[in-house]
Amino acid sequence: MGKKKCFKVMKLSVSMPEASLKLAKRKLAELQEFTTQTAQIGEDIGQFISQLRQVAAPANEPFIFTSVLSENERLLRVVFKDCGDIEFRTFDAGGKKALLIYLEGMADTENLERNVIRPLMSQASPANVNTENVAKILTDMTVISEHILQASSVSVLSKASAAIETVMTGNALLLIDGLAEGLGIAAVKYVKRNIGQANNEYIVRGPNEAFNETLADNIVLIRRRARDTNLKVRIIKLGERSKTSIALLYIANLVKPGLLEEVEGRIGLIKVDKILASANIEEFIVDHPWSPFPQIQTTERPDKTLAALYEGRIAIIVDGTPATLLAPCTYNVLMQAPDDYTIQPVIASLIRFTRSAAAFVAIYLPAIYVSVVSYHPGMLPTTMAISIAELRARTPFPSFLEAFMMEALLELFQEAITRLPQKLAGAASMIGAFVIGTTVVQAGLINPLLVVIIAITAIASYSMPSYSFNMALRWLRIPMLILASLLGLYGVILGVLAVTVHLFSLRSFGESYLGEAFNINLLAGWKDSFVRLPAKLLRTRPKEFGAQDQTKVGESDGQSRS
Amino acid sequence: MANLEAKTYMSAWQLAIVVFVTCVGAQIMLSPRALIEQVGHGTELSVLLGGVLFYGAVCLMLVLAKKYPGETIVEYAPRLFGKVGGTIIIFWFNLLFFLQVTQIFNGIGKIITFYMFDRTPPEVVIAALLVVSTYCALQDWGTILRVQQFMFFVAYSILTIVWMTSILNFQPENLLPLWPVNIKAVIMGSFSTWGMYSGYECVLLLIPLVYRQASLSSLLKAMGGSFGCLTMIFLMVIVVIIGVLTVDEAENLLYPALIVIRSVELPGTFIERLENYLLIAWVPVVFDTLTAMMFFMGQVCMRHWRHADHRPWVLLSVPIIYVSCILLDNQHVYDMVNSVTMWIGMAFSFGVIPICLSLSWWQKRKAGKGCD
Numbered sequence: 001m002g003k004k005k006c007f008k009v010m011k012l013s014v015s016m017p018e019a020s021l022k023l024a025k026r027k028l029a030e031l032q033e034f035t036t037q038t039a040q041i042g043e044d045i046g047q048f049i050s051q052l053r054q055v056a057a058p059a060n061e062p063f064i065f066t067s068v069l070s071e072n073e074r075l076l077r078v079v080f081k082d083c084g085d086i087e088f089r090t091f092d093a094g095g096k097k098a099l100l101i102y103l104e105g106m107a108d109t110e111n112l113e114r115n116v117i118r119p120l121m122s123q124a125s126p127a128n129v130n131t132e133n134v135a136k137i138l139t140d141m142t143v144i145s146e147h148i149l150q151a152s153s154v155s156v157l158s159k160a161s162a163a164i165e166t167v168m169t170g171n172a173l174l175l176i177d178g179l180a181e182g183l184g185i186a187a188v189k190y191v192k193r194n195i196g197q198a199n200n201e202y203i204v205r206g207p208n209e210a211f212n213e214t215l216a217d218n219i220v221l222i223r224r225r226a227r228d229t230n231l232k233v234r235i236i237k238l239g240e241r242s243k244t245s246i247a248l249l250y251i252a253n254l255v256k257p258g259l260l261e262e263v264e265g266r267i268g269l270i271k272v273d274k275i276l277a278s279a280n281i282e283e284f285i286v287d288h289p290w291s292p293f294p295q296i297q298t299t300e301r302p303d304k305t306l307a308a309l310y311e312g313r314i315a316i317i318v319d320g321t322p323a324t325l326l327a328p329c330t331y332n333v334l335m336q337a338p339d340d341y342t343i344q345p346v347i348a349s350l351i352r353f354t355r356s357a358a359a360f361v362a363i364y365l366p367a368i369y370v371s372v373v374s375y376h377p378g379m380l381p382t383t384m385a386i387s388i389a390e391l392r393a394r395t396p397f398p399s400f401l402e403a404f405m406m407e408a409l410l411e412l413f414q415e416a417i418t419r420l421p422q423k424l425a426g427a428a429s430m431i432g433a434f435v436i437g438t439t440v441v442q443a444g445l446i447n448p449l450l451v452v453i454i455a456i457t458a459i460a461s462y463s464m465p466s467y468s469f470n471m472a473l474r475w476l477r478i479p480m481l482i483l484a485s486l487l488g489l490y491g492v493i494l495g496v497l498a499v500t501v502h503l504f505s506l507r508s509f510g511e512s513y514l515g516e517a518f519n520i521n522l523l524a525g526w527k528d529s530f531v532r533l534p535a536k537l538l539r540t541r542p543k544e545f546g547a548q549d550q551t552k553v554g555e556s557d558g559q560s561r562s
Numbered sequence: 563m564a565n566l567e568a569k570t571y572m573s574a575w576q577l578a579i580v581v582f583v584t585c586v587g588a589q590i591m592l593s594p595r596a597l598i599e600q601v602g603h604g605t606e607l608s609v610l611l612g613g614v615l616f617y618g619a620v621c622l623m624l625v626l627a628k629k630y631p632g633e634t635i636v637e638y639a640p641r642l643f644g645k646v647g648g649t650i651i652i653f654w655f656n657l658l659f660f661l662q663v664t665q666i667f668n669g670i671g672k673i674i675t676f677y678m679f680d681r682t683p684p685e686v687v688i689a690a691l692l693v694v695s696t697y698c699a700l701q702d703w704g705t706i707l708r709v710q711q712f713m714f715f716v717a718y719s720i721l722t723i724v725w726m727t728s729i730l731n732f733q734p735e736n737l738l739p740l741w742p743v744n745i746k747a748v749i750m751g752s753f754s755t756w757g758m759y760s761g762y763e764c765v766l767l768l769i770p771l772v773y774r775q776a777s778l779s780s781l782l783k784a785m786g787g788s789f790g791c792l793t794m795i796f797l798m799v800i801v802v803i804i805g806v807l808t809v810d811e812a813e814n815l816l817y818p819a820l821i822v823i824r825s826v827e828l829p830g831t832f833i834e835r836l837e838n839y840l841l842i843a844w845v846p847v848v849f850d851t852l853t854a855m856m857f858f859m860g861q862v863c864m865r866h867w868r869h870a871d872h873r874p875w876v877l878l879s880v881p882i883i884y885v886s887c888i889l890l891d892n893q894h895v896y897d898m899v900n901s902v903t904m905w906i907g908m909a910f911s912f913g914v915i916p917i918c919l920s921l922s923w924w925q926k927r928k929a930g931k932g933c934d
Binding site: 375376378379380381382384487488489490491493494496497498500501504505512514515517518519520521 | 572573575576579674678679682686687690691694697698701702704705708709711712714715716832834835838839841842845846849
């Protein structure tokens with residue numbers, strides 16, 4: 001039997017040295033080193049370019065425009081890198097290369113085509129015989145804007161930052177080869193909410209238009225109501241990154257001296273990257289940010305805003321939010337509703353008095369209940385004291401704990417109803433009413449009288465014209481309950497004093513929050529505070545806001561007040 | 563920040579309100595027994611006489627204050643009496659407020675404990691009120707002035723309404739005999755009403771805060787209104803107490819005003835135990851006086867040591883006030899301190915102030931001599 005021949009299995013690298021693992025590893029290491037070096041070179045080049053730019057452009061400018069369009073385009077493409085919605089449209093304008101840059105979806109392309117691209121391109125058509133003149137025109141942006149473009153609002157931009165901001169706000173930027181300037185062309189057109197009804201401040205008799213999220217629309221809503229050249233609008237930009245437009249509105253010959261500068265100064269001190277809502281500004285400019293009480297009035301109604309302006313106050317409108325801020329703000333203006341001026345003065349006065357009483361009830365009623373039941377049952381008529389004692393005998397908890405639990409439940413339901421979609425909110429409130437009103441009592445956890453007390457408290461807080469004021473009242477209930485449980489009615493009255501002092505100590509741009517109330521030097525202001533006198537007698541503006549002209553022209557300014 | 567608050571000054575009538583609320587304070591509950599015991603029939607005459615007497619004192623103070631426009635007694639006392647003498651006068655002035663504050667805290671602590679929380683130590687009641695009063699005294703004058711006006715209209719209205727329900731038990735024959743009365747007791751009693759009217763000394767601190775254009779006559783008129791209201795309130799309290807309880811019964815009760823209101827019954831209404839309502843309305847009245855006096859103490863110290871802020875001094879005074887009013891626990895000590903305070907106050911109003919006026923007149927005369 002012959003010997004069987006076996007094949008020796010060997011590595012591929014034996015016959016093909018270039019396939020060796022060792023070599024592959026070495027090559028890979030070389031490649032990695034090469035990549036690292038390339039990245040390093042890239043970084044060095046980037047730094048070099050940025051150094052070059054720093055030399056050329058001022059500190060706050062990303063670059064400066066050159067007369068070479070391709071260079072400008074390259075720099076802008078770097079700035080707008082990865083911004084897929086930025087459109088770069090190149091075309092021929094009278095023999096010169098032109099570039100139109102705009103945000104797709106925010107700029108009106110039809111408008112641009114009709115008023116910018118078509119007139120410029122027509123300069124290059126063979127039909128145009130006046131080529132010499134065209135060549136002359138195309139050497140100056142101002143002349144181009146005056147003679148060729150048909151857009152309604154055009155501005156010459158020499159700074160790159162302004163040009164970039166123009167594009168980011170939805171306008172178009174036109175660059176032409178040979179010119180170291182750009183043209184900003186107004187072409188903003190984007191999807192927005194129409195002017196609708198006021199959601200939170202509906203009134204029965206009177207205008208119901210409300211602000212939307214667009215600054216320009218909101219200013220128009222005010223301008224349309226007052227053809228007054230003294231109504232001034234000052235636009236400022238806020239937010240390091242968002243560059244949100246903020247409009248300060250005031251009546252030049254009415255606003256309290258120093259108020260505008262103060263508001264501007266405080267807004268100027270805000271250093272944030274973005275402003276998404278007017279509430280962001282509010283927190284920065286109020287005097288006492290730790291207080292639960294709103295120190296700036298918020299409204300979505302243009303008529304209310306205008307009325308505030310004619311009192312010598314300032315309106316702050318923030319682009320992107322319908323909630324306008326009014327400063328200064330006092331208890332008095334928070335407790336007034338536009339409806340007060342569309343009903344009979346006597347009725348309006350009664351309603352105002354009721355609101356103030358409701359504010360008191362909303363804070364103190366549960367505390368008074370706990371203190372009377374726990375410490376001073378003798379203050380109740382005997383029969384009532386006995387029936388309350390019977391009711392309380394069925395529940396295992398002390399009155400403070402009962403009230404605290406009810407408060408917690410109420411807050412939970414209110415929060416749930418606010419957060420839920422509108423269709424579910426109705427169902428949630430039904431469950432809430434059922435659980436609080438019936439089940440909790442049947443289960444013997446809470447006595448029925450307390451349910452009544454808490455329900456009255458909740459309704460009282462809902463009657464506040466200002467939602468943020470209502471929230472402040474809700475917040476105060478718990479400390480008052482604690483005081484009542486510790487010191488009875490004495491604790492409650494001390495709580496009343498502390499809250500009163502706090503309200504008097506609060507300042508909103510120099511105005512005391514509760515200052516006008518019972519101030520004998522401001523007697524004239526009483527005509528339109530806790531009560532409202534007929535319009536014929538309201539001949540002066542509220543003294544507390546320090547308007548330059550205290551007398552109203554005519555018998556009434558015809559506007560509903562805040 | 564711009565000073566947007568243009569309401570740093572007050573009018574003469576606002577000063578009158580401040581004097582009124584500073585004076586009324588706790589004494590409407592604390593003083594009547596001692597006064598009725600001292601005078602007997604004719605206590606109302608003592609109250610009237612006291613009103614006139616202390617209005618005279620406040621007139622002297624206004625004349626003195628008008629001689630130094632824009633300055634308080636803290637600034638001009640050292641010029642009149644020299645450095646040491648001036649410091650003594652300032653200390654004396656501040657001591658008046660301090661002694662009154664401690665007595666008021668002690669008094670309210672006792673009353674609230676006695677009528678509302680019989681198992682709570684008065685120290686707790688005092689501490690709670692001290693915290694709230696300090697919070698108010700730490701504010702600026704604009705805030706305190708506004709609080710005082712608010713209380714003047716709200717708390718005093720409620721207090722008066724509740725107190726007037728005691729008329730239901732009023733028996734005019736209890737006031738008899740109207741005459742003869744012990745004239746000497748009436749006159750001595752009028753001095754004892756200092757405890758009721760005290761607090762008017764604050765005008766020496768507040769005059770610089772009144773509009774400069776407010777003339778002396780308008781200030782005197784406003785103070786006249788203030789003292790008129792004070793006298794009316796105190797008369798109302800004394801007359802009703804005697805009318806309901808008689809002199810003999812009132813002088814044997816520690817707090818006759820509360821017994822008067824306790825005896826009121828309003829059948830068919832929801833309201834029972836009216837003394838609780840009265841005490842609830844009285845607490846803001848006392849609070850008003852306490853905060854004003856604590857603020858004045860802080861102001862005096864601030865001005866004397868030339869500081870910019872009164873708040874550290876108010877905070878510093880809090881433990882001293884608390885400990886002092888706890889030490890007054892013994893009724894005998896309390897009465898003694900009350901008596902000492904009265905004589906210190908009387909001496910200040912009718913001794914120091916006339917001397918100040920004389921010195922001021924003398925210094926002016928002396929200054930004018932070298933000019934010819």
